[in-house]
Amino acid sequence: MQILSLPLVVIREIFANFKLEELLFLSFCSKRFKYLIQSLQGRRFKQIKIITYNFSVGNVCISAETLFSLTLCEVNYGITQMGVFGMSIETPCCWNPLHSTYEYDKKEKEYIIRGVHSYIQQFFGSSILYQVNSKNVLPISLENIESSSIKCPENTNPEELEACFQNSPNQKTTIHLEGPLAGNICSDSVIYKADFLDVDCLRNRKESEILRHFKGKRLRCMNTSFSNSQVIEFLNAWKSGQMFKKSKLLGIHTNFDLNEDEIMGKVDHIKFNKRHGNKENTVATTTGQYLIRESDGQKGYLTISQMSVHLAVFGKTGGHVNFDI
Amino acid sequence: MTSPASSSEVKYLIESSEGNTFDVSGAALRQSNTFNAMFLNIGADGPIPFTDYNEATLKKVFEYCEHSVNEENYSGPKHQDDLSKWDLNFFNEMDQKMFIDVINASNFLDIERLTSYCCERIARMLRGKNTQEMIKVITLPTAEELEAKQKVEEKKAAAAKKVAEKAAETAEKTETLEELPVQQLVQTTRNKLTRKYLSFSNE
Known part of the structure; x- marks a missing residue:
């Protein structure tokens, strides 16, 4: 049936009957068909804001919120030659209609997942935010990833973790790390250069290392074992410009009780009154505190509770502080 | 009705x-x-x-x-x-x-x-x-079909070029004999070539 000889309005209506993952599959037919889908269904593609690669043991799920979802599963045998995702027909990756999943040869995982990502980027466009989530498995290093959330498997080597960021070293948004590491991350690691680093330190007591080497803008350390003395040490180090030099926002959540009075008694600080409205439309006044960095006069607004410390750096003049991490 | x-x-x-x-x-x-x-x-x-x-x-x-x-x-x-x-x-x-x-x-x-x-x-x-x-x-064309189609188109283009060149030569000879003014000669040859080329392409 000469579908391509039909008027474009009709072809558009035919395509409108397909889900996005079906259109992706249709695009494997030919380059011309792919361009036609892209040009006639571009409006639907524009609805996609984020594409997430979820890596877990034995499979990779690629999804865009509720708009589309496809799963690639590792297999050891039984792959039909098909030529999907713009890869050659010999590439061991195929569509399994029985399970509605793509299957690929475990041995060629890296090559295939990179090929799939490259095709998806080309098909849906590079203006979309691509992010990686992984659970108990290290993800394949992919290009143009802007955000990663990695739950490391047992005894992950820091070098192996570092390799996951090889093709996207400058992640602009978030790196979330969880799970145990067998060793320290090197001081000039790309992980420390992430814009926002979020680390769960429950099984990975590396908070002091992270604080020392972090070079991004925002850092949050959850489940740390920070004590009063360590917080005091950190705050004094910040004041003298030894730590956290370029960063703007820090949140430390500790599993030990902190004592604000004890901490502030040992850190040189300035108190000020904050006025803010409340539900009854009256203005309440509370006391705030900030530190001044000796080297450049930058102000660091500080909030300490029983289980957390928040530090926000707001230049020399100060401003509104919103501790949202 | x-x-x-x-x-x-x-x-x-x-x-x-x-x-x-x-x-x-x-x-x-x-x-x-x-x-x-x-x-x-x-x-x-x-x-x-x-x-x-x-x-x-x-x-x-x-x-x-x-x-x-x-x-x-x-x-x-x-x-x-x-x-x-x-x-x-x-x-x-x-x-x-x-x-x-x-x-x-x-x-x-x-x-x-x-x-x-x-x-x-x-x-x-x-x-x-x-x-x-x-x-x-x-019924997308296969790679072989696409190749064959491309070859036919190339042959057509080459033939069209040959005809156009031949036509230009003939026109030059005949028009020069009639001793037309240069401007007119150029215009007439150009028109003839275009006509021939178009009629060939339409075929």
Whole structure:
């Protein structure tokens, strides 16, 4: 049936009957068909804001919120030659209609997942935010990833973790790390250069290392074992410009009780009154505190509770502080 | 016999590409937005020419319109599973060529319901197939076919170039003998070349 000889309005209506993952599959037919889908269904593609690669043991799920979802599963045998995702027909990756999943040869995982990502980027466009989530498995290093959330498997080597960021070293948004590491991350690691680093330190007591080497803008350390003395040490180090030099926002959540009075008694600080409205439309006044960095006069607004410390750096003049991490 | 449509009993004469005419009821024709825009209010003297489509195709399209006259107003595409036995027979009776012709005619006549069913039917034909099977359904040219086509086009272009060069030579010789002024000679040669090239390309 000469579908391509039909008027474009009709072809558009035919395509409108397909889900996005079906259109992706249709695009494997030919380059011309792919361009036609892209040009006639571009409006639907524009609805996609984020594409997430979820890596877990034995499979990779690629999804865009509720708009589309496809799963690639590792297999050891039984792959039909098909030529999907713009890869050659010999590439061991195929569509399994029985399970509605793509299957690929475990041995060629890296090559295939990179090929799939490259095709998806080309098909849906590079203006979309691509992010990686992984659970108990290290993800394949992919290009143009802007955000990663990695739950490391047992005894992950820091070098192996570092390799996951090889093709996207400058992640602009978030790196979330969880799970145990067998060793320290090197001081000039790309992980420390992430814009926002979020680390769960429950099984990975590396908070002091992270604080020392972090070079991004925002850092949050959850489940740390920070004590009063360590917080005091950190705050004094910040004041003298030894730590956290370029960063703007820090949140430390500790599993030990902190004592604000004890901490502030040992850190040189300035108190000020904050006025803010409340539900009854009256203005309440509370006391705030900030530190001044000796080297450049930058102000660091500080909030300490029983289980957390928040530090926000707001230049020399100060401003509104919103501790949202 | 044609007249402005005011009631469903009014019949219109439709002319096909073969020049044959046949009757279609006003109610059936009113499902075509193209007809509504062109003839509904002003009427038509003589048969309405839909001469881009053959009689069989037009009859098939209007057979569908006649059948769906009494159905409630169209409100978006209906799933194929909801199609009646009559609808399914209607589609199954057609071969692929006729099916494509019907889609084209339905699209031109802007009969939303029929166009949308046809499109969904094509989507169904493709769904669940692997790449090779889909390529068969779409009848995309294979790599060999594309290569052969490209070769033919290259040959055509080369031949056209040869003819143009030959024509230019001949024109030069004849026009020089007649001792035309240079400007006129250039213009005449250019015109002749263009004409020859165009006539060749059209062939």
